[in-house]
Amino acid sequence: MKWKTRVTELLGIKYPIVQGGLAYLAYAELAAAVSNAGGLGQITAMTLDGPEALKKEIQKVKALTDKPFGVNFAIGQHGRPYEEMLEAALEEEVSVISMTGGNPAPFFARLSGANVKKLVLTAARRQAEKAEELGADAVMVVGQEGGGHLGRNDTGTFVLVPQVADSIHIPVIASGGIGDGRGLMAALSLGAEGIEMGTRFIAVKECVHAHPLYKKALLNGTENDTAVIKRSIGAPARALASAWTEKILKLESENAGYEGLKDYISGEANKKYIYEGQAENGFGWAGQVTGLIKDIPSAEELIQRIMSEADEIRNKWGKEKEVTT
Structure with missing residues (x-):
């Protein structure tokens, strides 16, 4: 089946799947693999050493794929200026x-005036509205199930996504707790037009920078094996639960x-x-979707599986004439 949403049209991709920014992990091998498989791969900018390193990473992606890909800027989380990094990304077109x-302003x-699509990750309805006002082309909306940095209100994906979809006009990309075709179809049902997955893309073969023990922990963990840290400093974030996160919480x-x-x-502990x-x-970021991770496939295998599962659901919905309880 063909999959066409405003997200696939906007980004020029085959499937409405976006790979998360993944600090220290989202580099050329992963981004290119996701893009080649029909999604939107991304590389992370702010954990690279500087503008020249970013340019080289972008060039490496271009050597591995001719498909669209993105560059993610975690502008509030790494305590360093981003202006030169942004210029480098623009120079590489x-x-x-x-x-x-x-603040994305x-x-x-x-x-302004650049030929680039702008996505903003938000964790609240008002943030999404502000992003639209500023000129975002789409928003990625992360519920409290997600890994890494989250919103302060603990709003889940199933509540947050339809709230945002009802309040803005640009496309919504759902994130948080999504790892398979069921999650994709649920997101579409809630008003999103695509999904973003972070944690699930750590547990793929092309995430070559992730240590095998990290991937194994994601594979063997459940949704109860995560913990939200950093609440006390106003920056809640979900990580794998461990003796280290227990120290943090204490x-x-x-x-x-x-x-x-x-x-x-710190980034060093990460x-x-x-x-x-x-x-x-140290610690590793992870969302509750770890409870759905059962293997470590290639990015191609994962995306094809997701789309096959979604196709099956769409076919089932189309064939059923009545709903019984």
Whole structure:
């Protein structure tokens, strides 16, 4: 079956599936594999060393695929200027730029007139409305089931997505707790026109930077094996539950503040686990969708499976004449 939504039309992709930005993990191999499989792959900008490193990563993606891909900017989470990185992406003529965290207004000012599609990750209805006002082409809406940084209101995907879809006119891309064709069809039913998956794309073969122990934890974990940290500093985020996250939560209960937490929640602590598998010295982001991860396929295999599952559901809906309870 053909899949056509405003998201596929906007981004020039075959299937309405977007790969999340995935700090320290979303690089050329993964982005190209997702794009080649019909979705929108993305590379993460702000965990690269600088503008030249970003240019090289973009060029590497272009060598691996001729399909559209995006560059994600986690503008509020890495404590460093993004202006030179954004200029590098524009010089390389990327077709899609997505923004996570922080105030996107300066981004939109610089992107005014540029031939680039603008996506903004939001976690609340008002944020989505503001993104539309600023000129976003689509919003990615993440519910509290998601991995990494979340909204402060603990609103779930099933409530948040239809709220946002009813309040804005641009396309909505649903995120949080989605990992298969059932999730895609549920998102479409809620008013979204595509999905974004982060955690699920860590557990694929082409996410080559993720340590095998990280992938194994996602494979063996359940939805109860995650924990939300950083609430006490106003930046809630979901990670795999571990002795390390227990330390963080204990410090938060003692009102340690950012200064007391910074070494535990740093990018270095993140990398120790996701790159080196040091669960005792770091942490890894993960959403509740870990409870749905049963294997580590290629990106192509995963996307084809999702679309096959979605096709089966769509065929079933089309054939059924009545609903019985």
